[in-house]
Amino acid sequence: MVKVFLYETRRGEKPIESFISKLNTETIAKVAHTIDLLEKHGYKLGLPHSKGLTKNLYELRVRGKEEVRIIYTFKSNSVYLLHAFKKKSRKTPKKEISTAINRLIELN
Numbered sequence: 266m267v268k269v270f271l272y273e274t275r276r277g278e279k280p281i282e283s284f285i286s287k288l289n290t291e292t293i294a295k296v297a298h299t300i301d302l303l304e305k306h307g308y309k310l311g312l313p314h315s316k317g318l319t320k321n322l323y324e325l326r327v328r329g330k331e332e333v334r335i336i337y338t339f340k341s342n343s344v345y346l347l348h349a350f351k352k353k354s355r356k357t358p359k360k361e362i363s364t365a366i367n368r369l370i371e372l373n
Contacts (some may be wrong), residue, residue: 312326347369
């Protein structure tokens with residue numbers, strides 16, 4: 266079992282938490298369930314719930330009326346949720362990956 270942490274800015278803002286709180290109730294429940302699966306299975310969580318994006322970035326895939334993606338990374342025995350967005354196209358936009366990479370750099 267891994268520990269899950271939400272990204273927090275230096276000013277104490279929590280963009281992931283804020284994003285999730287604005288989703289509809291059904292989607293929030295699905296996000297919570299998918300995060301629970303990640304916590305339970307860690308690196309072993311695969312499709313359809315998780316997919317690798319780069320060497321150390323993965324996306325948590327939440328399906329439903331609202332398609333949500335949460336980009337995360339592993340650091341020792343922990344998971345850091347770096348960035349979340351609503352999926353609107355087939356490919357993950359470079360802008361979303363770039364945001365996650367910048368936050369990953371901040372973590373190190």
